[in-house]
Amino acid sequence: MDVISRTFVVIPSRHQPIVERCVDADEEPLLVARCTRPQAPLAGDHLFLLTRRRLVVIRETPLLHRLSLHLNANLRHLSNVTWRPDLSRPALEMAATAVDGVRERFRMRFPDTESVWHFESTLREVFLGAA
Template sequence: MDVIPRTFLPTTLESGAAIPSRHLPIVERCVDPGDDAVLVTRCTRPDAPLAGEYLLLLTHRRLVVIQRTPVLHRLRLHLNANLRHLSDVTWRPDLSRPALEMAATAVDGVRERFRIKFPDTESVWLFEAKLREVFLGTAA
């Protein structure tokens, strides 16, 4: 079965993020057919605020981040990493905004940071529980 209709689209609808179909070819190239999407959301990079918007896709095996450039709205694969190749993965909920900041060190040694905004604090805790499930192996 194709990963897009089976897991990516339902996860996208669950997150409430409207994802343009032009992201789909990149997702298909990066994600194996048997790898289910856990989280799909839009995010920004706090250390590069003018770099545009990003789409973060987390599966049980991969972290894929696609950049949409601010002016021309071109898509570029920013990060495609097997979870085993990420180190020092951390996240910190910020309930005053509500948001969550996630960081990980890629295999090339670059520290990647992403900030995800949410409509309410309940969404922050749901997202945090899924991160815990994937990275710590605890059931949500």
């Protein structure tokens, strides 16, 4: 059984075909979360997936619940990556500029502040090389 099959238990099975096309079988998922796009609040829910090499975001349409790939980027091709924890909600907003020049923003909500800090710590490790 490959790494994706073993560790992506939290990803709904209907997202698996898109994930398998984007992520190599040996890549370990670091973060998986539902998110929204603040600049497009009616665009539906998104699934945020981060590995050490890729950022994949899958969109689910609000009415028909159809899935489509929103972003599939090698981390080296992302620039100006920033994030900001919001402990009053608890949530975290992340932004990055894709290779095509489009600034992407994603907002993740969490059940508690501990989850926010875990997410922030992993982003720091991946993008800044600090643990």
